[in-house]
Amino acid sequence: MRLSDEEKAMRDGDQGAAVAKAMDLLIRYGEALGAESLVETRNVCGTVTATTPFMRDFALAQGGLDAVFSEFNLDSAEVVQVPKVRAFSSHLQLGFDPHHPVEMGLSEQIVEFYKKSEASAAKMGVQILNTCTPYQVGNVPTRGEHCAWMESSAVVYVNSALGARTNAEGRESTSAAMLTCRIPNWGYHLDAPRLGTHAVELDIEVDTVEDWGLLGYWIGDWVQDRVPVVRGVGRVPNLPKLKHFGAAASSSGGVEMYHLVGVTPEANSWEQAFGANRPIETRRYGARERAATRARINAMGSDREVDYVMLGCPHYTIEQIWEATQLIEGRKVHANSALWIWTPRAIKALADRNGYTAIIEAAGGKIMTDSCSAMSRAVPPGTKVVALDSAKQAHYLPAILGVQAWFGSTAQCIDAACSGRWSGA
Amino acid sequence: MNERAKVEVITIRGRTVVPGVAEGEALVTRERISGWGGVDPRQGTIVETRHELRGQSFAGKVLVFPGAKGSSGWSAQFHVARLMGTAPAAWLFNEMTTKIALGAVVSHAPAMTDLERDPLALIRTGDWVRVDADAGVVTITRKAD
Numbered sequence: 118m119r120l121s122d123e124e125k126a127m128r129d130g131d132q133g134a135a136v137a138k139a140m141d142l143l144i145r146y147g148e149a150l151g152a153e154s155l156v157e158t159r160n161v162c163g164t165v166t167a168t169t170p171f172m173r174d175f176a177l178a179q180g181g182l183d184a185v186f187s188e189f190n191l192d193s194a195e196v197v198q199v200p201k202v203r204a205f206s207s208h209l210q211l212g213f214d215p216h217h218p219v220e221m222g223l224s225e226q227i228v229e230f231y232k233k234s235e236a237s238a239a240k241m242g243v244q245i246l247n248t249c250t251p252y253q254v255g256n257v258p259t260r261g262e263h264c265a266w267m268e269s270s271a272v273v274y275v276n277s278a279l280g281a282r283t284n285a286e287g288r289e290s291t292s293a294a295m296l297t298c299r300i301p302n303w304g305y306h307l308d309a310p311r312l313g314t315h316a317v318e319l320d321i322e323v324d325t326v327e328d329w330g331l332l333g334y335w336i337g338d339w340v341q342d343r344v345p346v347v348r349g350v351g352r353v354p355n356l357p358k359l360k361h362f363g364a365a366a367s368s369s370g371g372v373e374m375y376h377l378v379g380v381t382p383e384a385n386s387w388e389q390a391f392g393a394n395r396p397i398e399t400r401r402y403g404a405r406e407r408a409a410t411r412a413r414i415n416a417m418g419s420d421r422e423v424d425y426v427m428l429g430c431p432h433y434t435i436e437q438i439w440e441a442t443q444l445i446e447g448r449k450v451h452a453n454s455a456l457w458i459w460t461p462r463a464i465k466a467l468a469d470r471n472g473y474t475a476i477i478e479a480a481g482g483k484i485m486t487d488s489c490s491a492m493s494r495a496v497p498p499g500t501k502v503v504a505l506d507s508a509k510q511a512h513y514l515p516a517i518l519g520v521q522a523w524f525g526s527t528a529q530c531i532d533a534a535c536s537g538r539w540s541g542a
Numbered sequence: 543m544n545e546r547a548k549v550e551v552i553t554i555r556g557r558t559v560v561p562g563v564a565e566g567e568a569l570v571t572r573e574r575i576s577g578w579g580g581v582d583p584r585q586g587t588i589v590e591t592r593h594e595l596r597g598q599s600f601a602g603k604v605l606v607f608p609g610a611k612g613s614s615g616w617s618a619q620f621h622v623a624r625l626m627g628t629a630p631a632a633w634l635f636n637e638m639t640t641k642i643a644l645g646a647v648v649s650h651a652p653a654m655t656d657l658e659r660d661p662l663a664l665i666r667t668g669d670w671v672r673v674d675a676d677a678g679v680v681t682i683t684r685k686a687d
Binding site for chain 1: 557559560579590591611612613614615616617618621622625638639640641643644645646647648653
């Protein structure tokens with residue numbers, strides 16, 4: 118791999134031991150990929166805080182949080198002192214919501230350990246966004262901006278809806294990027310891999326969040342990790358719809374880049390979306406495909422008594438919380454059911470100010486932050502059946518927790534919370 | 543007749559992903575592997591619900607598979623596996639992605655790809671495989687049928 122003089126200097130320790138370790142990791146990683154060079158990035162989203170009992174024990178045995186960062190974030194057994202980050206860096210979601218330790222089943226020690234770790238991350242200069250959706254709370258990359266982001270649903274969003282450039286990075290590579298402002302120049306940083314490979318023709322209107330989730334799930338299942346191009350989009354989808362679409366496509370398959378002709382920034386036309394490529398295959402998406410996808414996602418549901426309704430995968434926008442309050446105001450969550458809505462801390466603060474938190478809580482629901490049930494493995498006690506408006510969460514939750522899942526619209530989910538029963542298809 | 547079982551030895555070349563030399567018993571799957579939610583790094587086992595290797599251990603094995611899938615938490619799972627002593631001894635795979643590249647790097651286990659023959663077709667579970675990623679050579683030893 119070609120290195121610039123500045124990169125060689127970082128490798129050789131001119132900016133300290135931690136930067137040298139970070140550059141060493143990026144070189145090993147870039148060579149593993151077969152990258153020819155590194156690319157400069159000043160926008161990084163990753164995970165640096167320590168949350169697990171394993172990391173807590175590691176910190177106790179090996180010399181504190183610097184030891185945890187050295188090993189888990191820089192792949193360095195040698196403990197280096199962690200400097201402030203050089204790139205604008207945002208923290209992704211956690212394995213729990215530290216504000217709800219009882220619901221999360223957290224010991225006091227783990228919460229205390231996490232708080233120390235969060236303070237240390239903030240001192241490094243990492244923005245404590247604690248969300249899978251940094252793009253809705255102040256980190257909105259521009260078209261062509263080279264980024265180093267983790268979290269598949271966020272990666273597919275910024276690549277496709279915003280035209281930024283990132284691969285699905287990991288904990289160690291994003292941490293190294295925070296200290297060096299570099300990431301391997303490979304994959305979606307380059308022009309050709311961003312071009313379309315598979316074509317989808319829409320035969321039906323795709324409009325609601327549920328519609329977009331279903332389409333995404335169907336596409337991902339088919340194209341896996343290739344680049345689909347969708348033609349025939351009617352009403353222009355907004356942020357929540359594309360958030361659910363990309364999250365679904367990156368869960369059922371591994372889609373990190375898509376094009377919607379006439380909507381997304383690198384697809385003003387069919388020709389632009391495919392560039393020099395010819396579609397490997399074209400498929401049509403109609404009522405039959407939609408129904409089959411819904412049945413497939415709902416295959417994990419059989420009992421209609423719903424114990425838990427989870428909204429906010431990926432984290433809910435303020436618009437979605439507003440919609441939920443309109444659906445639930447004046448009603449009550451059923452005694453045998455529960456409603457938890459997950460959102461970034463910043464949006465929770467806005468929901469508090471708008472009075473939405475009070476409406477949700479008056480109905481018996483809760484607004485949670487920082488995590489989700491799949492990440493935290495935390496659900497209300499005794500949960501066997503869940504209802505969701507996220508195809509992604511419906512994909513993961515039965516596998517992770519062994520629960521049954523129903524997928525449908527937000528309104529069906531709120532009805533299920535209030536009646537304790539799933540009445541959708 | 544000599545009672546000693548006949549062995550077949552096959553050598554193939556490929557591209558080095560992570561340098562180093564290691565050997566072990568092969569564990570072969572045609573299904574991609576998920577990191578987060580797909581493996582238990584404490585036990586070194588595959589846990590994905592519908593995976594053909596569910597419940598099987600990859601600890602100390604030469605893992606032969608198409609590539610990585612799933613969450614970007616992939617590398618962190620195999621990083622923890624190394625610290626727990628449950629990581630694979632070596633990796634052989636076909637599809638390069640950021641997940642497998644970073645996961646292999648932080649596992650510190652030798653890894654190769656772009657092999658001149660499809661390892662999924664050539665190598666069987668239970669074969670003895672030596673991965674010399676410093677030289678770019680894989681040696682497969684198998685008892686003759």
